[in-house]
Amino acid sequence: MKEQIYTIPVTDAFREDCECPVCFLEKNLEDQYIEYFLGPSLMEPDHRIETNDKGFCRRHFELLYNRQENRLGLGLIVDTHLQHQNSNLKKLFGRKFSAEIGKKTDTAHKEPTSSFVKNISLKLKSKKTNDDNFIENIIERLRNLEKQCVICSKMDYTMGRYLDVIFYLWSKEKEFRDLFNSKKGFCLIHFRQLLEGTVKYLNNNDRTIFVENLLKMQINNMERIQHEVNWFTEKFDYRNKDAPWGNSKDALPRSIQKISGYCNLK
Ligand SMILES: [Zn+2]
Numbered sequence: 001m002k003e004q005i006y007t008i009p010v011t012d013a014f015r016e017d018c019e020c021p022v023c024f025l026e027k028n029l030e031d032q033y034i035e036y037f038l039g040p041s042l043m044e045p046d047h048r049i050e051t052n053d054k055g056f057c058r059r060h061f062e063l064l065y066n067r068q069e070n071r072l073g074l075g076l077i078v079d080t081h082l083q084h085q086n087s088n089l090k091k092l093f094g095r096k097f098s099a100e101i102g103k104k105t106d107t108a109h110k111e112p113t114s115s116f117v118k119n120i121s122l123k124l125k126s127k128k129t130n131d132d133n134f135i136e137n138i139i140e141r142l143r144n145l146e147k148q149c150v151i152c153s154k155m156d157y158t159m160g161r162y163l164d165v166i167f168y169l170w171s172k173e174k175e176f177r178d179l180f181n182s183k184k185g186f187c188l189i190h191f192r193q194l195l196e197g198t199v200k201y202l203n204n205n206d207r208t209i210f211v212e213n214l215l216k217m218q219i220n221n222m223e224r225i226q227h228e229v230n231w232f233t234e235k236f237d238y239r240n241k242d243a244p245w246g247n248s249k250d251a252l253p254r255s256i257q258k259i260s261g262y263c264n265l266k
């Protein structure tokens, strides 16, 4: 099978006792990428080109920073990313304006910020139509940058391969199908992705079987977790003070994960 390298993480994740095996896969993958971008990727020129160009989303910048490892490495990534983005912005301003920015940087202490801003507004006022395009162009560039994240795009690709493997194993291996059907369901995001996957991967007959099993599993476990979180709230009643917690002690973070997918709850 072509996707062999993805089968071990998938079967390992499905052997875990958790609220969503696909979240388990996603978290492991994310951890690996965080480690990779704080370590080996720094030596890979191709990855530096990519991080310079795309950068990271807010979630992944937070995870990279909060890891508190190799802050020099992260600093180097951020430094060259900013150099690249600043250079792109300057190019958008045009040659003439770039020259002015250069001059302003040299005499930054003498030039008040207000004159810098005045120059921009003068430029904007003098060429209305071109300036509309100019502003739209900057907005478009910034929007694209916000949507891009090197880690998100790598994760999207690998999570796609994991879904391929889940459906492949479910179709071909009875042992995996039994394992799949023994789970506690999935978070709602991965539940939706699995339902979407049935269109791409399964024939009509298999699709009916898959969806029926999945829905039963999901509904039973959504009800289970709702009861668990309900008992969590009941435990705040003094009359239940001495009653056993059952599975409810950590029901709140587990139920949030069930609704929203893997998140960094403390
Ligand atoms: Zn999930």
Ligand SMILES: [Zn+2]
Residues within 6 Å of the ligand: 056, 057, 058, 059, 060, 149, 150, 151, 152, 153
């Ligand atoms: Zn991201």
